[in-house]
Amino acid sequence: MGYSRIKYEDMKRVAESVFQRLGYSAEDSADIADVILEADLRAIESHGVQRLILYYTQTKSGLIRKDVRPEIIKETPVSALIDGNAGSGQISSQFAMRIAIKKAKENGMAIVTVKNSNHNGIEGYYASMAQKEGLLGMVMTNTEAIMVPTFGKRAMLGTNPIAVSISADPYPFLLDMATTVIPRGKLEVYLKKDAPVPLGWITDETGNVSQDAKTVNVNIKNKVCSGILPLGGVGEIFSGHKGYGLGLMVEILTGIIGGGYTSNHCYGVTTLDAPPKNEVKTSHTFIVIDYSMFGDKEEIENHLSVYLQELRDSDKADGQDRIYTHGEKEAEIRKDRLQNGILSNEKTVGEIKGICEDLGIELPQIKVQY
Amino acid sequence: MGYSRIKYEDMKRVAESVFQRLGYSAEDSADIADVILEADLRAIESHGVQRLILYYTQTKSGLIRKDVRPEIIKETPVSALIDGNAGSGQISSQFAMRIAIKKAKENGMAIVTVKNSNHNGIEGYYASMAQKEGLLGMVMTNTEAIMVPTFGKRAMLGTNPIAVSISADPYPFLLDMATTVIPRGKLEVYLKKDAPVPLGWITDETGNVSQDAKTVNVNIKNKVCSGILPLGGVGEIFSGHKGYGLGLMVEILTGIIGGGYTSNHCYGVTTLDAPPKNEVKTSHTFIVIDYSMFGDKEEIENHLSVYLQELRDSDKADGQDRIYTHGEKEAEIRKDRLQNGILSNEKTVGEIKGICEDLGIELPQIKVQY
Numbered sequence: 001m002g003y004s005r006i007k008y009e010d011m012k013r014v015a016e017s018v019f020q021r022l023g024y025s026a027e028d029s030a031d032i033a034d035v036i037l038e039a040d041l042r043a044i045e046s047h048g049v050q051r052l053i054l055y056y057t058q059t060k061s062g063l064i065r066k067d068v069r070p071e072i073i074k075e076t077p078v079s080a081l082i083d084g085n086a087g088s089g090q091i092s093s094q095f096a097m098r099i100a101i102k103k104a105k106e107n108g109m110a111i112v113t114v115k116n117s118n119h120n121g122i123e124g125y126y127a128s129m130a131q132k133e134g135l136l137g138m139v140m141t142n143t144e145a146i147m148v149p150t151f152g153k154r155a156m157l158g159t160n161p162i163a164v165s166i167s168a169d170p171y172p173f174l175l176d177m178a179t180t181v182i183p184r185g186k187l188e189v190y191l192k193k194d195a196p197v198p199l200g201w202i203t204d205e206t207g208n209v210s211q212d213a214k215t216v217n218v219n220i221k222n223k224v225c226s227g228i229l230p231l232g233g234v235g236e237i238f239s240g241h242k243g244y245g246l247g248l249m250v251e252i253l254t255g256i257i258g259g260g261y262t263s264n265h266c267y268g269v270t271t272l273d274a275p276p277k278n279e280v281k282t283s284h285t286f287i288v289i290d291y292s293m294f295g296d297k298e299e300i301e302n303h304l305s306v307y308l309q310e311l312r313d314s315d316k317a318d319g320q321d322r323i324y325t326h327g328e329k330e331a332e333i334r335k336d337r338l339q340n341g342i343l344s345n346e347k348t349v350g351e352i353k354g355i356c357e358d359l360g361i362e363l364p365q366i367k368v369q370y
Numbered sequence: 371m372g373y374s375r376i377k378y379e380d381m382k383r384v385a386e387s388v389f390q391r392l393g394y395s396a397e398d399s400a401d402i403a404d405v406i407l408e409a410d411l412r413a414i415e416s417h418g419v420q421r422l423i424l425y426y427t428q429t430k431s432g433l434i435r436k437d438v439r440p441e442i443i444k445e446t447p448v449s450a451l452i453d454g455n456a457g458s459g460q461i462s463s464q465f466a467m468r469i470a471i472k473k474a475k476e477n478g479m480a481i482v483t484v485k486n487s488n489h490n491g492i493e494g495y496y497a498s499m500a501q502k503e504g505l506l507g508m509v510m511t512n513t514e515a516i517m518v519p520t521f522g523k524r525a526m527l528g529t530n531p532i533a534v535s536i537s538a539d540p541y542p543f544l545l546d547m548a549t550t551v552i553p554r555g556k557l558e559v560y561l562k563k564d565a566p567v568p569l570g571w572i573t574d575e576t577g578n579v580s581q582d583a584k585t586v587n588v589n590i591k592n593k594v595c596s597g598i599l600p601l602g603g604v605g606e607i608f609s610g611h612k613g614y615g616l617g618l619m620v621e622i623l624t625g626i627i628g629g630g631y632t633s634n635h636c637y638g639v640t641t642l643d644a645p646p647k648n649e650v651k652t653s654h655t656f657i658v659i660d661y662s663m664f665g666d667k668e669e670i671e672n673h674l675s676v677y678l679q680e681l682r683d684s685d686k687a688d689g690q691d692r693i694y695t696h697g698e699k700e701a702e703i704r705k706d707r708l709q710n711g712i713l714s715n716e717k718t719v720g721e722i723k724g725i726c727e728d729l730g731i732e733l734p735q736i737k738v739q740y
Binding site: 078198245258291318 | 526607612634663684
């Protein structure tokens with residue numbers, strides 16, 4: 001599939017216009033677009049403007065409610081429980097993270113949970129919000145069921161990503177990972193290529209490992225047995241039970257403590273029909289720690305920067321010339337994309353053109369740079 | 371190697387006597403012994419009385435200081451930074467977790483970090499302390515360097531375990547996992563058996579996967595290139611970079627924010643000489659959340675119990691007849707060991723006999739049950 005380079009600012013303006021025309025306020029539209037475009041800047045294509053069509057369809061059909069606000073149901077000086085009221089996941093997540101940051105600044109640390117939400121984009125976006133305020137951010141979400149438990153064959157947990165960020169030089173530490181062996185986006189890549197996936201990523205109706213992304217994807221959509229394996233793979237030999245345990249930890253810290261839903265009762269990108277019949281109902285959690293409680297912030301960040309450099313400088317395995325630390329690839333690619341444009345595939349560009357026509361948005365001249 | 375069943379109470383009494391004779395108070399001795407014996411009850415043999423000889427040697431040589439107390443250096447209503455002063459890791463960890471529990475009960479949540487510590491046994495023990503108080507406990511520690519970063523060949527991070535526990539019926543959720551593909555204890559098992567390990571657990575001096583536990587273990591001890599792979603294995607295909615990222619997260623939340631040492635500057639079980647030249651210097655972190663901030667405790671725990679049952683009841687992969695949830699195996703084996711005795715191998719029993727002779731402890735009649 002062909003890819004075009006599109007100026008970041010142009011595509012952001014388009015995304016903002018789409019949400020404004022859909023009925024979101026200018027501020028909310030900017031907030032949602034910022035999360036989406038940040039995914040493209042970090043080269044997480046699956047969560048970038050490729051998702052515009054999904055949000056557009058879901059909002060138009062009323063699955064994502066644009067006429068609601070996230071609502072604080074319960075609050076303490078270090079916590080808040082928020083009802084997303086089936087509104088935009090990006091709006092409730094930014095709302096929640098801002099509260100967590102404020103409370104952590106006032107009281108040292110905080111935990112905020114959103115229930116009854118929708119897809120909220122990349123968790124790393126919200127972890128970065130805390131990092132930019134000089135705090136440590138940890139974010140997690142459950143999703144539609146897609147992970148099979150160890151020894152199981154039915155998807156019972158989500159991809160359940162965890163993101164963590166804290167400042168360091170020359171780039172912040174930024175971990176943003178699904179607790180499945182691969183994120184759903186990687187499955188999509190193989191679906192598009194119509195190529196067999198490596199053995200050890202997904203399982204079929206029998207619970208055996210499979211290379212057939214297409215069938216497995218259809219099964220997940222229809223809630224038939226099949227799924228993505230937990231980090232660590234099939235069985236216990238390479239510790240698949242650990243990825244499964246981490247996925248479970250995310251279920252507990254999101255849907256369980258927040259009184260929301262576990263992933264096996266949620267719907268999502270894969271399982272939603274158009275027009276959608278079922279609400280998404282996912283839950284997200286935002287933990288913020290002000291590490292100045294432990295010592296001088298600059299000293300702590302310097303210590304981290306030194307350690308990350310030690311890691312990058314440490315002996316390379318034969319045939320490797322570089323060791324990365326988490327956030328480094330994103331920082332490099334972000335710089336490139338800001339300068340040279342984001343990468344969008346033909347299908348996405350076509351979809352966005354359709355949306356613009358539909359909403360009567362004049363498509364700004366998209367500068368295809370190569 | 372032959373195994374004997376030994377009455378739990380008898381072995382606990384022996385362990386307590388050992389620490390008392392070494393100069394610890396009756397209370398401290400009981401606390402240390404409780405952590406050690408709990409590992410045997412949960413069938414984590416590597417962290418059970420098999421470690422008595424290590425603690426005994428380290429205390430006698432002054433590496434674990436018995437004449438110090440853990441000391442609060444910095445404190446807020448939701449946090450504490452503790453200097454372990456190179457004393458017993460079990461004592462400083464229980465001290466820290468008690469403070470975290472108290473603060474979480476008073477203020478909703480808390481984070482306590484111990485630096486300059488020693489080996490502290492199983493992290494799950496401390497997570498269970500919070501669970502028993504109706505709270506969610508999350509515990510992590512760094513260790514001597516044993517994990518190689520993705521694309522690297524030198525051990526730069528520890529096994530860096532994470533433990534999480536929260537109440538549920540009929541057994542609490544209890545996750546206790548190294549962020550390496552296997553814990554060090556599993557390597558020891560293969561060393562004892564002198565058997566080749568599965569390809570994908572460890573790497574040799576070149577950074578290539580190896581099956582030779584013996585050479586790799588000697589290399590780690592001598593701080594020569596070699597190590598255990600992160601959860602997810604070698605390279606990025608099965609997401610080894612995620613296990614590496616989780617290991618890094620643990621380094622940040624322990625040694626970095628606490629102003630302690632990262633694993634590449636720590637010593638441990640493998641790298642300590644006798645008599646030891648280097649202090650261990652590991653850091654541990656204890657996070658406690660009072661989830662009643664979010665809703666009725668009983669409802670939250672019931673919700674979790676229902677979900678865990680849904681997981682156990684979900685469709686089994688072909689050839690499997692059981693899906694476990696984390697803490698289930700431990701609960702079952704614990705019951706058996708309490709009733710029928712813990713399992714100790716001949717070498718361990720021999721070592722303990724030697725310690726008892728050395729300290730003039732009359733060895734209670736050890737009931738070998740089979």
